[in-house]
Amino acid sequence: MRGAAMKLGQMISMDAGDILPPEFTQILARLRDQAHHMTARQLDEVLTAEWGVQWRARLSGFQGTPIAAASIGQVHRGRLPDGREIAIKIQYPGIARSIDADVDNVATLLRVTGLLPRELDLGPLLIEAKHQLHEEANYLREAWMMERYGELVGKDRAYLVPLPIPTLTTERILAMDYVEGTPIEAVAFAPQETRDAVAQALAQLVLRELFEWGVMQTDPNFANYRWQETTGRLVLLDFGAAREVPSVTAGGYHRLLMAALDGNRDEVRTAAVDAGFLGSAAASKHRRVIDEMIDVILAELGKPGPFDFGDRAFLGLLREQAAILAGDRTTWHLPPTDTLFVQRKISGTALLAARLKAHVDINRMIASYRDRGPAAMTDFSPKQ
Template sequence: MSDLPRKAVTRTAKLATLPLGFAGRATWGLGKRIGGKSAEIVTRELQQRTADQLFKVLGELKGGAMKFGQALSVFESALPEEIAGPYRAALTKLQEAAPPMPTRTVHAVLVERLGEEWRELFVEFDDKPSAAASIGQVHRAVWHDGRAVAVKVQYPGAGEALLSDLTQLSRFARLLGPLIPGMDIKPLITELRDRVSEELDYALEAEAQRAHAAEFADDPDVVVPEVVHQGEQVLVTEWMEGVPLAEVISGGTREQRDRAGQLLARFLFSGPARTGLLHADPHPGNFRLLPAAAGAGGSGAGIEVGAEGEEGGAGAFRLGVLDFGTVDRLPGGLPDIIGEALRTALAGDAQAVYDRLCEEGFVKGSIDLDPDAVLEYLLPIIEPTAVEEFTFTRSWMREQATRIADPRSPAHQLGKQLNLPPSYLLIHRVTLSTIGVLCQLNATVGLREELESWLPGFLAKPAPDDGAGIEAEV
């Protein structure tokens, strides 16, 4: 395979094959119908061909196109099952793999960033990548001190490619819309474009990963690899074995799915409270399931996906977290209004919920809404927080997506009048994406427990002690 295409005209031409391919396959489908095949069979074949082409084009381009594919993959739970089936396999591939960068290109980057004698830094270096993602690929190696390490090498021209791809994809947003019915694709692409510059900066990524690794160093539930070395286009971290979350989704036991879901929710809400940072790329490729004794550099032995009765039970599993290239900086943790709005909504206090949403800009000053209607809109969405345990399913996710997306629905009409302040864009996307992964896992999760422990404002503040109790005792 050739190097990552960098010229805008080349990449635009490849992206243009997506809408052209849609049209061509529609014509092919009509021909099959005329030839006597049933509509159901033709539709299934058509969707499979579309999924195959989507993976091929986005995977070859990497860059922003690949990032877009990863973003879409966490929303597949919202698709109607007859559409989701053919796309699921192709989109899942985007989470774990992509066509690799040529070895000569990898070596050229290492020479440029680590020096002519770069091989002396390693005892071993595997030229075959272990993973390929949107802006770089990862090679397994052994550092000169004997540690197993992951070497992330950024694709040459990745920055230019990211911005170019996302600009071009925004022009095709209307044609790509049917991939996720009811979702407005263009704002998703715009938001991705606004964030890619941070992901290209390995110094920022190393800083965020070091902060998480230090905070979670002795954590019984979460493992974050240490940063070993950081350069402009090269990032070396400790290697982490484990079962990719995508494999747990496709073949994990009930115990594995529930434990992975619980830890994913715990990491989502505890991370900002403990580090002031929100891991903002929660697609399954960035998580591993580890046995209790494993850590960075440890073995993944002890977890067999689909195997029942692992020694130590569900509590033996830990969640490994990778890729801190995209984070939201929240020095005070998640905003109090999220917890406060959830608490007052669950209490049925429509006016209090509405007032807080107005204060924070979720309802613009020029718009007047019925507080009871707003509460009615919110309650089905926050159902998982109202109970001790909730089972996240694709059917529940599709039900919510349909309710909000249907133009005939009161929820759709009200939702159009709500506003999402820019400072909440990333929090909103991460939350939705995490819920999408929980639905893919079909996990039963005690979400309320995590909110009570980590979400500011979710628990009512105790009334101030005015001393009356002491005086009464005296």
């Protein structure tokens, strides 16, 4: 599987063990960093089309076996004539042309299996999903995003963003510095202090994206992070899914989070409806169940000390209550697309923190944004 279908599998595989059987999760997890590789002939055809017949002359070394392969392209190591080690992401042939059909096929699968009610209008989400995937398939845009993210991170020693190499980057090839790092999931075996530091850096990144930068890398695939034990830095990879966060979306999250910090159930419910998380029909018809769910969440957030992401016992109760809402298909609701993409990043970050069994003082981090609302969006439109 490649393209949109593979991305769906990657997202499903990020389950933290609360929904899927562990055996199924392990199988799907291979999608995060493995896929069928291009043949040597296909690889040569892409490189020749993008770099010319003498493409090997641009490098002093090229590793033919990819070091990673995902939904849109595969990554190879290379070396410049000056000895600089680089990573080269090469797009699968025809992948951009297949995006629209892939998304439509996934939507058809959801429909024919009855997983979604026919009354639910997927149109806006499908349009945005296609747009997002087409942007991810434009490596010139991703290189620009990578540069901008590097500027936003600046001198913050918690993060490291590779530098793209403009002279070797095209719409279908992205060349960048090769950065050493340990797969983020391996940190699960590190000491508690290290796991906590990694999770804190991940959570702080989300808050900065949402409330300071006005732009967010919305793909929380675990393969998009690495950890450098020697420097204590989180390596950020893959900026194809970086997108602007409208101020109204960030404002909705700000109101919701501040209400949660205050333990105000009514305000949380109202903010959830206003932000589009919750449909007004469900909020009215199932208010008791929704209030019970909010109370569970507020009780967890209200516990003293750092939040224990590894303690997920409360999710069982939430699943039981959510099943009641899910059973009433007449009140199903599709949140705004910007909210869905932001929530994808937030949920994925929480899942990774759960995988690490990390302890993070998330309340203190959120509270630091109480008196400074969401910033205006950063101009993240690639310059022409």
